[in-house]
Amino acid sequence: MTENYYLGLDLSTQQLKCTLINEQHDIVLEEAINFDKDLPEFGTVHGAIIDDNVVTSPTLMWVKALDLLLRRLKNSSYIGSIRGISGAGQQHGSVYWNKDGIEHLKHLDPTKELYEQLDDAFSIKQSPIWQDASTTQECRALEQSVGGPEALAKLTGSKAYERFTGNQIAKIHHHNKKAYDETARINLVSSLLATLLLGLFGPMDSAEGSGTNMMNINTHQWDRKLLEQCGGNSLYEKLNKEPVEGGTLLGNISHYYVERYGFHPDCHIMPFTGDNSATLVSMNLSEGDCVVSLGTSDTVLVYLKKDAAEPTTESHLMAHPTDPEGFMGMLCYKNGSLAREFIRDSYANGSWDEFNEYLNKKEAMQQGDIGFYYWMQEIIPFAKGIYRFEQGEAVKEFKDKAVNVKAIVESQFMSMCVRLQRMGGDSMKRVLASGGAAANANILQLLSNILGLPVYRQKGMNGASLGGALLAKFGTVNTSFEEMMAQYPSAGLELICSPDLEKTKQYASYKQQFSNLEKEIVQNKE
Incomplete structure (x- = not known):
């Protein structure tokens, strides 16, 4: 073949997905490895091992998933x-x-699979992941070290969050010292893939660095005081390299993959980013656009220029994956699709058709019913449990149990609406929906009504892996990302629904009550 192709990988919570594009950004191949289904020997449920607030995934499972995915790709032309x-x-x-693991990487045997050679490569076998909520003590200590949560947010883009990498490292440093001392290098999940493909340790990109609570959000460099607080004086060496900007050439693919799978020896490896950042890339956001990703977690992303970016203690300000001068504002909710599925199974007989039927009934809030569904430990706000209110009074269960279906989706989107306004969301012009639940037009209509914005969906895409493929091409061209995308615009957006502005006004009238009840829940927990 004479045409060039670009591969994007996405190591998400439940799957390792890939998207292959050509020079014109057309998708020519997609493939996925489902961890629970394809790698059952690791015993994960939805890709994770959950022990109360401690949530991990087997590191070797990810390595073996790459073996399996590349085995499938080998048969492609x-x-x-x-x-x-x-x-x-x-x-x-x-x-x-x-x-030893880092040494093994340099001498991979192309006759053997990766997981066979890296079986003993990791000082910690179970990787802490984003769902973990066991580092509250470390979070408070990190904030205190710089003068409080507001000061940390100003420095790193976010206050301390339990899932952020620095706090996870701090927990291991303090409570598993032997394993920490045996650790030579620390990757993120994203930079693990780059490391495996390079056959040597690869750095994270600056967008990922801003999800650690350890990188200065303005300089894109590690803050040495924060590193010392999280992991002592050896952490800088374990991280090994400063964050790099998106599109930086890290090197060529390891000869192992050339010999074993038939990759071209000049195939370039670029920095990997976070799944949310890659989703933003795939949609080629412009100012006024807001991405709502409805997946295992729900996230809200907005593209902010430097003069409009303001860190807060309930949102995240992250480095932009393709614009060193730009930022990505983000809200992240742990209770996304899994929480909706829990309510579907509990109140709609496990049927999405029945779930949608209840969604299309009279608004729960209009009846005076407001519910908060923190099935897992939530991030915004920091709360856990299910709370229901009828006319402002707490109840154990709604009189009509089916109301829970409407109430969970309303409360999830109302929280987004309230916080988007605080981030400057009044300037938003449209919503770009992605993630598994974006396939449900009934859910998107409710999102449109609450935010008062039209909702679009990109046709046929796995957002994060497509974004990865575009980043792969970006690293091989000598133009800006905007110029690259202008030459070959993506497949385009499809308008799914427009808001019923009368309903938008009704929801707006409930915002204060919603915020007050949410505040009451958090205060009672404290």
């Missing part, structure tokens, strides 16, 4: 024409290499 690889990983998760 494209593999020798792939000129660049980049991608994404679930944000914040961390990987701990021992010294």
Whole structure:
């Protein structure tokens, strides 16, 4: 083949996905490895091992998933024409290499699979992931070290969050000192993929660095005082390299993959980013656009220029994956699709058709019913449990149990609406929906009504892996990302629904009551 192709990988919570594009950004191949289904020997549920607030994934499972995915790709006619690889990983998760593991990487045997050769490569076998909520003590200590949560947000873009990598490292440093001392290098989930493909330790990109609570959001460099607080004086060496900007050439693919799978020796490896950042890339956001990703977690992303970016203690300000002068504002909710599925199974007989039927009934809030569904420990606000109110009074269960279906979706989107306004969301012009639940037009209509904005969906895409493929190409061209996308615009957006502005006004009238009840829940927990 004479045409060049670009591969994007996405190591998400439940799957390792890939998207292959050509020079014109057309998708020519997609593939996925489902961890629970394809790698059952690791015993994960939805890709994770959950023990109360401690949530991990087997590091070797991710390595074996890459083996399996590349085995499938080997049979395609494209593999020798792939000129660049980049991608994404679930944000914040961390990987701990021992010294022998880093050495094994340099001498991979192409007759053997990766997981066979890296079985003993990790000082910690179970990687902490974004769902973990066991580091509250470390969070408070990190904030105190710089003068409080507001000061930390100003410095790093976010106050301390339990899932952020620095706090996860601090927990291991303090409570698993032996494993920490045996750790030679620390990757994120995203930079793990770059490391495996390079055959040597690869750095994270600056967008991922801003999900650690350790990188200065303005300089894109590690803050030495924060590193010392999180991991002592050896952490800088374990991280090994400063964050790099998106599109930086890290090197060529390891000869192992050339020999074993047939990759071209000049296939370039670019930095991998976070799944949310890659989703933003795939949609080529402009000012006024807001991405709402409805997946295992729900996230809200907005593209902010430097003069409009203001860190807060309930949102995240992150480095932009393709614009060193720009920022990505983000809200992240742990209770996304899994919480909706829990309510579907509990109140709609496990049927999405029945769930949608209840969604289309009279608004729960209009009846005076407001519910908060923190099935897992929530991030915004920091709360856990299910709370229901009828006419402002707490109740154990709604009189009509089916009301829970409407109430969970309303409360999820009302929280987004309230916080978007605080981030400057009054200037938003449209919503770009992504993630698994974006396939449900009934859910998107409710989102449109609450935000008062039209909702679009990009046709046929896995957002994060497509974003990775575009980042792979970006690293091989000598133009800006905007110029690259202007030359070959993506497949386009499809308008799914427009808001019923009368309902938008009604929801706006409930915002204060919603905020007051949410505040009451948090205060009672404290």
